[in-house]
Amino acid sequence: MIQNIAHGKVGEQWCDGCGTLILGKKCSFCGSAGRRFEINSPGDIRPCMGDSIDVVKDLFKRAFGTDEPISGRMMFFNKIPGEDRSDEIIAHGDVIGVIRFDLKDNSLRLELRQAGADIFVGHAVKNLVSIGGISGHLKGKVVSGADITEVTGDFSAGDPVIVRKGKKAGPGTALADSKDVIAAQRAVKIKDLDPVEDRSISPMSGREEFVRSNREHLEGIERNAVSDIRSFISKKNVPVTVSFSGGKDSLAAYGVASKALNDLTLIFIDTGLEFPETSEYAEGFAERNGLKLLKASAGNAFWDNVDMFGPPAKDFR
Numbered sequence: 001m002i003q004n005i006a007h008g009k010v011g012e013q014w015c016d017g018c019g020t021l022i023l024g025k026k027c028s029f030c031g032s033a034g035r036r037f038e039i040n041s042p043g044d045i046r047p048c049m050g051d052s053i054d055v056v057k058d059l060f061k062r063a064f065g066t067d068e069p070i071s072g073r074m075m076f077f078n079k080i081p082g083e084d085r086s087d088e089i090i091a092h093g094d095v096i097g098v099i100r101f102d103l104k105d106n107s108l109r110l111e112l113r114q115a116g117a118d119i120f121v122g123h124a125v126k127n128l129v130s131i132g133g134i135s136g137h138l139k140g141k142v143v144s145g146a147d148i149t150e151v152t153g154d155f156s157a158g159d160p161v162i163v164r165k166g167k168k169a170g171p172g173t174a175l176a177d178s179k180d181v182i183a184a185q186r187a188v189k190i191k192d193l194d195p196v197e198d199r200s201i202s203p204m205s206g207r208e209e210f211v212r213s214n215r216e217h218l219e220g221i222e223r224n225a226v227s228d229i230r231s232f233i234s235k236k237n238v239p240v241t242v243s244f245s246g247g248k249d250s251l252a253a254y255g256v257a258s259k260a261l262n263d264l265t266l267i268f269i270d271t272g273l274e275f276p277e278t279s280e281y282a283e284g285f286a287e288r289n290g291l292k293l294l295k296a297s298a299g300n301a302f303w304d305n306v307d308m309f310g311p312p313a314k315d316f317r
Helices: 051-064 114-120 207-236 248-260 276-288 301-309
Strands: 002-004 009-015 020-022 035-040 045-047 076-079 086-091 094-102 107-112 128-131 148-152 160-165 168-174 188-190 241-243 265-270 292-297
Touching: 020 207, 035 086, 035 094, 051 094, 051 107, 094 114, 107 114, 107 160, 107 168, 114 160, 114 168, 160 188, 207 248, 241 248, 265 276, 276 292
Parallel strands: 128 160, 241 265, 265 292
Antiparallel strands: 002 009, 009 020, 009 035, 045 076, 076 086, 086 094, 094 107, 128 148, 160 168, 168 188
């Protein structure tokens, strides 16, 4: 991973041929070294999976009337600073937008980025604003309604829009409702207007392509982890437990540990905040795999101490 600390950016690699992120030095399937793109540091990138895919698609569909450019394509999240949940959305080998949880509105909101405007401008059927009569540096500029030549679709103040000026397009934010935008002194704020003409569009891809393109790298990590566990246990000869919550991290930890050892125990910690189905899943997993499961319960400890410790945190588990 290439880092650019001065600008708070982290370099990643994308295989345009397979349409997915490359974790190692090259794509395990086609051998491509990939194309470099940047995300915000520290680069805690992870696949967008399950219901999260539908959440992202719905945000784009509500904003621009379509999710076609991202439908059937592999997407990733990169956690970034924010008041609450904030993630960069990565697709087609670039950051196409940001998803944030708005505490005031109690809802998820979409912020479009230049790559997203490049990809969606030819497909969007709403939230399009065309401008004219202004020139010079437009990045970050607030445009008045007098400079707007066309408005497509209904939108509200605060919604993401695609701003078009001639053949150029970029991301923006509506500062007024669509019905009032032409008369508004502050109509639209342009976030950027620097399109990439030869932007790469990824082929259809998903989890299978992601694993296929990173198989050699992932298998190498697994071999090293299994070797480290066996080496440690051979020297210490102590019982082994795997902290198990049923989530993706603990499932991966169990998978590696089970390849290294034949005898291990799961431990499930009920903090008092777990859903009943989470506890049921842990118990069922242990039973199906013939494993011993130890359970520890905090009872009402969280509720008794929430005024002192605040919201849940991993260090207090």
